[in-house]
Amino acid sequence: MTVVRRADTRRTETPNAVMTTYASPTLGGSTQALWQVEMMPGAAGPRHTMDVEQVWTVLRGRATVEVSEEAYDLGPGDSIVLAGGVPRRFHADPTHGLTALVTGRGAAHAEVPGGATSIPPWIA
Template sequence: MPLIRSADSCRSTTPNGVMTTLASPTQGGATHAVWRVDMPAGNTGPHHASDGEQVWTFLTGGATVELDRETITVEPRDTIVMPAGVSRRVHADAESGFSAIVAAPAGFEVYNPGGTTAADACDLAPKGTDRLVPPWVL
């Protein structure tokens, strides 16, 4: 069905935040995934990379984004494009945390850059060269 009611949105909780699926192949039959990220103050997401471009628009709060060895500070209403194949890590503002809307190709995979086991992409335990599709984009 093309209409996804707010009450029907799927939520995925990790130790770092909550992802709420707004549209995906299994939610609305979309060819792109759209989700909301709510990350509490001071939390940090995992270091990982994605094989699909992601576009993040920050709604509230702020964050520092490590993107391919560059550190970018974002505020509400800022948008950051995270290219495919580039390592990234998002740190929520220590005082406010943040909320963001993210869009990406449905079915993209996340992985640990460099094939190391030092990071845990999306806190869902891919190790080494393992790849996975995050549940909020299915």
């Protein structure tokens, strides 16, 4: 059993969001990763794919999630299960932003079209 204390969580900032890692292969030794995403109002992440399934649950704010060619509007308490290999893009609500809790296999690979494949630091 491993306890990860709040003081040991890891914070990663990108141009689109702030991710707080609560558990991952390098934080607690879990095979799963658990992190929180905070996006400012109107922020949008890049279109990308993950090689594993992820589950996102909206805690506060709202989001529009583009999955392949579909768009889904999510609010507090809503969850979306995203299959691996499916293109997705998150858009935070222009007024309220987005705070979500996310889980998936740790050390998963992300790929941006035309870019390299890498393991995002918040799930490493």
